[in-house]
Amino acid sequence: MDVVLEWFRENKRDLPWRESTPWGVVVSEFMLQQTPVHRVLPQWHRWMELWPTPADLAGAPLSDALREWGRLGYPRRAKRLHECAQIIVRNHNGIVPPELPVLRSLPGIGEYTASAISAFAFKRGELVLDINIRRLYARCWQGKSAPTAAPNNAERELARQLLPEGDDGTWAAATMELGALICKARTPLCDECPLKNQCLWRAIGYPQEAGIGKSTQQAKWRGSDRQCRGVIMQALRENTDITQSELEKIWSDRSQYEKALASLLDDGLIEQRGKRFSLAN
Structure with missing residues (x-):
């Protein structure tokens, strides 16, 4: 399909991870899961400045990774990326493995992400189906x-x-x-x-298939459990730790707050020491 490749040469965006290391590609693929490119760009640059290799991230506290994830959303990705860096250092001498089965065995990397890393980091022809x-x-x-x-x-x-x-x-x-x-x-x-x-x-005239490709209405953000979790995480990013009484003030729905807090603790994203909370370490 030469026309597609020619179009790409003339029109491709200047995305920094395309000229980066395999680790830079890994970081970009984690961030691009469910987050658009324009929001990823500044955070990717920040992460690569702080942690240009898996060893750099593996040696940093998890709380730093969670803090620098910022507002990308779905912070479990930051935790899995941190775990991924630790395994790469421990099991692969700090070098991103090129083999698909090994990539798929790493935290947060499924079939699509493994294929994308293999294609973009190691220049291999893979079935990348985003x-x-x-x-x-x-x-x-x-x-x-x-x-x-x-x-x-x-x-x-x-x-x-x-x-x-x-x-x-x-x-x-x-x-x-x-x-x-x-x-x-x-x-x-x-x-x-x-x-x-x-x-x-x-x-054939742009037919629309019933039930296929119909965009479902996105779940509302304002007042959602996701927003509540995000507000709690942001408060903890901005403070070393917060007392329980201070944290309770940031969300008006007490039941929803307690549910969100419990889920963040279960996910290993925050920690509780007595009546104080902080990002997980």
């Missing part, structure tokens, strides 16, 4: 407005057939970029797409 790539494939080659909830065998086989021989990870980066910038979920820029003349979905 939502942007899957949407592009569904539209262009299957004539569907959106992919199914999870990749199926037919989709994986299609992806294998499309993967160029001798690929060095560029195909995954190119199709991901094309899906993110052009073949967008809600407002695709079809006239700017290098695949517009071979896109099956475009050729």
Whole structure:
């Protein structure tokens, strides 16, 4: 698919992890799970400044990692990344392992993340099936407005057939970029797409499948358990520790506060010493 690769060469974003170390790619992939690029960029630079190698992060207290995660959300990712760094140091001499099975065995790394790290850090042709790539494939080659909830065998086989021989990870980066910038979920820029003349979905009139690709309404943030957890975490990022009575004042719904506090303790993200709370160490 030369047209896709040519489009990528001319239009790819200047993302710093593309010219980074394997560890820089690992950090970016953790941060990009459920967080958009524009929010990740400043935090990624900060992390790479503080902890440019797995050994640097492994030697830092977990509380520092949780604090520097900032407002990226889902702070369990920071805890898993910290654990990941410790295992890389302990079991792999501080070097990110290139093998897919070994990558998948690390905390916080599943099938997709392992494939992405292998492709982008080690220049290997892998089946990287993030939502942007899957949407592009569904539209262009299957004539569907959106992919199914999870990749199926037919989709994986299609992806294998499309993967160029001798690929060095560029195909995954190119199709991901094309899906993110052009073949967008809600407002695709079809006239700017290098695949517009071979896109099956475009050729058959952009049909919308019932029950597939319908964007479900995002759960509200304001007043949610997630917001409550986030408020507690932010208060603890801004203070070395906080008394129980001080912490109780930051959220009006006592029942929801207690539930959020208990879940943060269970997740190992915060610690309690007597009547004082702090980020986990």
